[in-house]
Amino acid sequence: xxxxAQPEDQVNVAEGNPLTVKCTxxxxxxxxxxxxxxxxxxxxxxxxxxxTGDNLVKGSYGFExxxxxxxxxxxxxKPSALVSDSALYFCAVRDLNSGGYQKVTxxxxxxxxxxx
Amino acid sequence: xxxxxxxxxxxxxxxxxxxxxxxxxxxxxxxxxxxRQTMMRGLELLIYFNNNVPIDDSGMPEDRFSAKMPNASFxxxxxxxxxxxxxxxxxxxxxxxxxxxxxxFFGSGTQLSVL
Numbered sequence: 215x216x217x218x219a220q221p222e223d224q225v226n227v228a229e230g231n232p233l234t235v236k237c238t239x240x241x242x243x244x245x246x247x248x249x250x251x252x253x254x255x256x257x258x259x260x261x262x263x264x265x266t267g268d269n270l271v272k273g274s275y276g277f278e279x280x281x282x283x284x285x286x287x288x289x290x291x292k293p294s295a296l297v298s299d300s301a302l303y304f305c306a307v308r309d310l311n312s313g314g315y316q317k318v319t320x321x322x323x324x325x326x327x328x329x330x
Numbered sequence: 331x332x333x334x335x336x337x338x339x340x341x342x343x344x345x346x347x348x349x350x351x352x353x354x355x356x357x358x359x360x361x362x363x364x365x366r367q368t369m370m371r372g373l374e375l376l377i378y379f380n381n382n383v384p385i386d387d388s389g390m391p392e393d394r395f396s397a398k399m400p401n402a403s404f405x406x407x408x409x410x411x412x413x414x415x416x417x418x419x420x421x422x423x424x425x426x427x428x429x430x431x432x433x434x435f436f437g438s439g440t441q442l443s444v445l
Contacts, residue, residue, distance in 0.1 A: 248433060250434075250436075255438070255439075256438055256439075257334070257421055257423070257436030257437050257438050257439050258373075258421070258423075258434070258436045259436070260433040260434070260435070263433060304373065308432075316361075316378075317375070317378075317386065318363070318375065318434065319375075320372065320373040321372075322372045323372060323373070
């Protein structure tokens, strides 16, 4: 069965510093990986995705993610954090379930707090 | 495009009452998902429709929950009877297709409180 793990419930970073939000995955075939962001009282918004190709994926709002097959990781990164980046971040994997239908599995989420 | 539209935004009801949550997906999208979000359990997939047909309802908690999609532009999630443990934020999401590279578009959610 597919799964994603976000080992940190919360990440604190000072404004202007680089940030990393960690995600590891487990899938039976090729991974289709996503990052979403959730601001307070809002639904999730798509940030970026990895399908194939370049291991460094660039997305919205200056975020990028690095795919590492050997470590089965897909960490979210940003060179310089902004206070407005403070939100809840979800890693997700999309694959086929045992019935042959697509299934999207989300991680438990990591709260990012950027300190001014 | 207006995005995925959910109603109501907030619902407060008493235990035992019927609750109906509504969702209008983005026009042209043929996949629709219902999720439930709680602090304890995170984001859980309840049910998934493709071309208005329920494909995977293995996440529906119990018989008190039911979901329908009578046409491509409307879906409902019904809880009858409601219980306090059903209190959560319920999200609807749609997707253009069934491909594994397709991203999900989420509504703003319905905050349900069952007293």
